[in-house]
Amino acid sequence: MRAKLTLLITSLLLSVTAFAAKPAGKLTISLDFESAKLITTLLSRKTVTAAQIDKVADVYGSRQLIAKVKGYSGAGAEIFKSTLREIIETGAIKGDDPYNWKAVKANLPAITALIKKLSASPDAFMNEVKEKIEAYTSDKITANVRACFLVGGGSLGFTQGEETTFNVALQKIGDDYEGLKLLVAHELYHSIQAAGFASRKADSKGLPYNVKATFALLYNLWTEGTANLVGDFVGMKNPAPFSKTQLDEYQKNADRMRENFAMFEALAYKCYNDTAAKRYDVYYNIAFSTAFDETGYYTGYEMAKKIEKYEGKQALANMLTQDLLVFAETYVKLYKAHPEDKTFIRFDASTENVLQNLVPWREKM
Template structure:
């Protein structure tokens, strides 16, 4: 596996690390957008030249898309708003300070840890050249797009209190999404002329696909549950404890949501998103992430780390069915009900 952090001059200063193999997975950090955005917030105003520089960044387009803004000017207005918030200005100052550290600071340490984590799950024959785009601001700690296989995005404003290990775990989570996009077969979308009532299996399969993605990626960010709390990890640890206590209820919500998609399909992507959000949005306590982790962790413990990568190569329903096989002989694990499992088995190949 090859891990690189490149060193460009001036505005894009990326750090090089030594290559572990001649071929394999490469990733690099692009800190340019985080530098520019956080400097604008720290300064508290955005002049014409800075505004034009922000518009030119490809990452600005990604932020507009993720935040569902009208255009780049709307994002610039958003940054101006952050510049009027003393707490956000302080975060921007801290991010700028981290960039000024010698030898890469937190980022270089995180890169070494990311290398170790990914190497455990990704076989050496897998090849890709990925970029981690560091940002400042937005509505997500990290994200990736299904149609951009080589790019992931991480909001550094949320990591000022994080250790290098904690930063690495979240970045690894996002990079694994990029790996997934190379390996997994994206689920089909309903054809434009397809009757809504006939799309149920398509939407249910989509939810299982999303469960596989988030559950397996959560293997990287879930270790905070097993360590003492830190200023960064406290909220996440508390969420995990809450969700594990009610895991059977979360599984029931997964069953109900899946059967709702199957029997009363949503009209479009936005209506699907409302159902997806109950399981995977933070305002609903990220319940689907923790249920997915329970499933992925059970499979890893039984079949090994490389089994996770192999599951990505198959149908989403195999993740659910393999978990159920393991749960049937382990009384500590929740089990899905038979109505749900029958519907899962009936999904097309």
Template sequence: MASAEKICQLLSQKKADTIELKKAAGLYGNQLLIKKVKGYSGAGEDVFINTLKEIIETGTIKGRDEYNWKLVKEKLPEINQLLNYIRSNNRVFIEEVKAIIQPYLPKELKAAAKACFLAGGGSLGFTIGNDPSFNVALQKIGDDIKGLQYLVAHELYHSLQDIGQSSRVYQKDDKKITYPEKATYYLLYNLWAEGIANFVGDMAAIKDLKEFSKEQAGQYQKNRARRYQNFQLLEALLYRQYHDSTANYQATYDIGFSTAFDETSYFVGYEMAKKIAQHQGNEAIAALLVKDPIRFIADYIALYQKLADDQSFVRFSRSTEEIVSRLLAWENKL
């Protein structure tokens, strides 16, 4: 929590020297925050320091506020309240998060993960590359402890997915995968990762919804209502990525999985995970943690084909099923 605490301390001051700001930027969690923000906006450590100094000394930021300092400053009382709660109730907080994710973990999984609570940036939560930490930003949470726990569960599950994937046994294949195949495979990887994490951290399960969790639960309800359209959008993205060698992976990813388009593919994966759990139990979701991510969509397709009379499933088109069938040739090879 040192990174968030330092930012809160600095924003409660009227002045900060460059040395102190550089030390704050160098803290472990803030370094991860800088990597994340720089990745989507180009605003690196210099912007972190300069804009933080500007808001400390002037109370505002005139230009682009890539690190969201104005919101952090506005929400300082709530952020400090959350930090105090976590500090005072650390063991209970951790046990309650564990209880959320435990049904979706294979018994044989041995793992440790590090949580970083941050203040700043545009993302609610994120992981960075192979770093074992998961990161949660506090400025949008308010006083919603339960909402925070479910958000932590979502991000923690991503760290556990990475650990589960590292335990897989890979097979060598002399055949070279094409760019369209690889790009489409990684879209399905993200469908697995985000869809199941969304299912695990489903805030609709919270009985006493507060402002943050109510807003998040509303996203689930909105996307539940447009699930057929969400599936069709994902299918269009998969089809073009697989069949058009000029299709740019990052541009396709941004349409399906970024906040610019409401992360609609997160909710496609959520619907799929919900159906798998409904018919095959939570242990089927747990098993997917250590399997090739391509199995997620393959198992979903196999499930609705088996239950041909069940009209509650959203089914993929034949062309999508064929793409998945072809990509299964790369199972445990990527």
């Protein structure tokens, strides 16, 4: 998920297929299955009317999906409707399939079973997610969050727009209930992080581009790293296929962690020091997109693990309402305080200098 630097906290209206659960503090979560239920029902049929297609395209979750897919492929609502109708009526799609309906249809039994299980016990599901996040959550956070379960598209989890909504695509998860809990914990924690960030009311007006861009890299390092720890797949017993793919990613990045750190440090150095270049989007994609295996997620994850080891989960919870330098500064402080711990990956002096140079701006980001 691409994290935002601003967030508008809004009240959310629940659909008839949404259910509410309240974890610790002032956090309200709703589960929305409406789009997924409508689409999977239609995909089980051989015929469909224009009115039915229009209805499914207009529900909240489908509008989130359409906005996401249109953003990276250009395929908007009309393509959503025409390709969905094509696969319902013919069982195939001859041309491009930007909404991945073929994958949804191929996994329809598992998806339907998972939606049925979630719908039957939404409170039980959210209570299990709550157990994973509550130790990392500050009671200072107030937010209303919608967890929107979708089918279709190419993204596993994403946010769209400024609302406190996160979206999860079920066709890549199959019937992996345990894996879904961890994924939801990860994405939910992003909403908590964004609410905490917004509560600081930092004003970044007037900041130089290179300062804002470097802070944005540090923001994503913190948010993705700690969210990976909150929804940690490591240690899972008897993982289902989806969870196994996630574990493989953790292991691949663990095997090259020193290189991951070096890559992030090079990006941060370039971002801050090359004031003539304005390429934050490129730097973001290198560190935090699937094009380069999301290496920044695992750099931040390694840092978050060390902070938890030496200062506990509460230290990470406190960071929800602290400035964006605290995460990296705490990591530096810890590896300097524990030279005996040879498993620490230390930043180069040039990276520490970048952090120091950002200090005068910390309250504005």
